[in-house]
Amino acid sequence: MKFALNTVVWGRPYVHNLLQVSLPTLFSEGNLLGNGKLDRFVYQLMTTEEDHAALRKAPIFRRLSDLVEMDVRFIDHIRVDRSDATHKYNRVSIAQTEGMQRARDTGCGAIFFLYPDFIYSTGCLAGIAERLDIGHCAVLCPIPFVSREAVLGGAMARYGTVTETDRGTEVSLEPRQMVRLNLDHPHPVNLGFDVAHGRYGEWPGVFIWSVPDEGQLIRSFHLHPIAILLPEDDPRFYVHFEVSIDDEFMSRVYLVDDNFAHVTDSDDFAMCSLRGETEPPHTMPGYRSDPRRAALWAEEFTGTLLRHFLKTPFFWHHADLTESAWAERVRQSAAFADQVRYRLQVPDMVLQIEDPEAFAARRRRKRHFVHKNRAAG
Numbered sequence: 066m067k068f069a070l071n072t073v074v075w076g077r078p079y080v081h082n083l084l085q086v087s088l089p090t091l092f093s094e095g096n097l098l099g100n101g102k103l104d105r106f107v108y109q110l111m112t113t114e115e116d117h118a119a120l121r122k123a124p125i126f127r128r129l130s131d132l133v134e135m136d137v138r139f140i141d142h143i144r145v146d147r148s149d150a151t152h153k154y155n156r157v158s159i160a161q162t163e164g165m166q167r168a169r170d171t172g173c174g175a176i177f178f179l180y181p182d183f184i185y186s187t188g189c190l191a192g193i194a195e196r197l198d199i200g201h202c203a204v205l206c207p208i209p210f211v212s213r214e215a216v217l218g219g220a221m222a223r224y225g226t227v228t229e230t231d232r233g234t235e236v237s238l239e240p241r242q243m244v245r246l247n248l249d250h251p252h253p254v255n256l257g258f259d260v261a262h263g264r265y266g267e268w269p270g271v272f273i274w275s276v277p278d279e280g281q282l283i284r285s286f287h288l289h290p291i292a293i294l295l296p297e298d299d300p301r302f303y304v305h306f307e308v309s310i311d312d313e314f315m316s317r318v319y320l321v322d323d324n325f326a327h328v329t330d331s332d333d334f335a336m337c338s339l340r341g342e343t344e345p346p347h348t349m350p351g352y353r354s355d356p357r358r359a360a361l362w363a364e365e366f367t368g369t370l371l372r373h374f375l376k377t378p379f380f381w382h383h384a385d386l387t388e389s390a391w392a393e394r395v396r397q398s399a400a401f402a403d404q405v406r407y408r409l410q411v412p413d414m415v416l417q418i419e420d421p422e423a424f425a426a427r428r429r430r431k432r433h434f435v436h437k438n439r440a441a442g
Contacts, residue, residue, distance in 0.1 A: 066105070066175060068194060068292070069168035071135070073111045073160040074181040075140065080116050082339060083181035084123045086216055089227075089234040090123070091179075095188030095334075097132055098235070102194065106133045107173060110141050111160045125233025129338060147430040156305045158314070166303045169295045177214035178310060182339040183208065184216065184236075186243040189334045193292045195421055200325035203319070205288040206272065208378050210252035211337040243335040244280060244383040252340045258283075260401070265351035270363060270371070272353055272401065274394040280331075280382025282394040284402055286363060286371040287311050288327070291336070316368040330380045356401060357420070360408035364426035372409060375402045 074083050090099050108129060117137060120126045129135075137348065140160050156361065168176045175197045177190070193204050212220075221227060224246045225238035238246065247255075257266025258273040259281075270286030289311050299318075306313045319325075328334065351358065363372065368371060378395050380386065408423070417424040 066198065067107060067173045067196070068105055068192075069107050069109045069136070069164070069171075069176040070111045070179055071111065071161065071164045071168070071176050072179045072181060073140070073157045075116050075156075076111045077116075079181040080119055082213075082383050084125055084235075086221075086339065087127065087179075087181055087185075088125050089185055089236040089394055090185045090221075090238060090424075091190070092128075092233070092235040093185070093187045093237040095191040096185060097129070097190070100191050101411070102191070103133055104351070105194070106190070107136050107171065108133045109136045109138065109164055109176075110170060111138045111164055113141050114139050123232070123233070123327070124231065128232040136167070136171065138163070146439040154309055158309060159384060161306065161310055161314075162303065162305055165295060169297065173295065175292055175294045178290065182213070182242070184221075184238070184243070184337050184339065186238050186240040186335040188240070189336060194335045196321060196326040197292060197294060200324065201294075202324050203290045203293040203315075203327065204326045205290055205374070205407075206328035207283050207285045207287075207381070208289045208291075208336050208338045209247050209283075209381065210255055210340045210439070211247045212250040212252055213339040215250035215343045216246075224234075238335075240331050240333070240335040241383040244331050244381055247337050247381075248280070248383065252344075253342055254348055255348045256342075257346075259354060260352065260354035263350075263352060264348040265353055265355075265358070266346060266348050267362070268346040268366075270359065270367060270375075272359070272398065274381070274398050276387070276390050276394055279381065279384045279387060279390070282391065282398055283379040283381050284377070284398050285377050285379070286367045286375055288374045288377075290315055312366075312368075312371065314371050319370055319371055323372040327377050328379075329377060331382060332380075335381075354401065356404035356408060357423075359401075359405045361420075361423050361426055363405065363409055364423050365430045368430075372406060375405065397433070 143156050143159050165176055177193060189382060196204050221236055221238060224242040225236060228235040254266040256262050257264040258271040259275055260272055272284045274282045300316045378398055416427065
């Protein structure tokens, strides 16, 4: 099976992130180095003609082109009439729809979604490919936010190995080094995901239980589909979507009992997403441990599949696990998830009386699906 490595990138800041941070972390063991299966990868770059000209000048991009087959697709034709807040997500989603079809048409059996602001530990590409090879339909994991300012300021060199070559930078971060980088330099909203911190990170639906000096147990409505198989005979995979691949696409295509590979331990491999410290999402007063508040958000912004994802605990750690401490966090988090799911299953008639605000959120979710179904039809 061949794999398409899809990256959608345009605009100077994202081109800079790709060349200076993201690609260097892929030049590491178990990714583009020490991986004997590079002939199975096709790097599917979706960008503008202007940005492609800038990318081609970079030594690390030319090195990438020498290592793997390249498939460059221009996205100048993708224009969306949306607000500044959502424009980039719409354009990425539309490009990814085209990327999936292109991958299938060119003989690829799966596609990896690699973003220009993602950074990767060692072993990511090899680990993902292994799970697809044994038949999993998708590989899913949380992608914690890390401070862009810290990473661009050289923080990775304090945790891993940064090597300068005449063909670009190589960055090697073992999974536990990646976790340490994230926990030492989080985006501020990560603090609002911690159920005990006293701040509330509004979006997305992520919940963290900290284990001092070891890491975090994470449960999340939003798990990133880092890679998916591409069936030939399922037209749902190639239907236009706009919101995001981890929300609208996943909810439309998959069932809760599909054969997912959940990466539940960061020791397997770890990824983070760069985000500027002043960029949203932001925090606000209030504890993340309030199940009513979590359910209120989920009523409007999650479907059946994303609610199912909340059942899976993820161990994000930089030290060996103390069994008793982590078992207690699993118990606490499972009890919280059960409370949230219970509230989401309250019948309309009861919810309308007992929690009108949540009922209004549920109605907005229903109207959203009606609109989407009409648009699809």
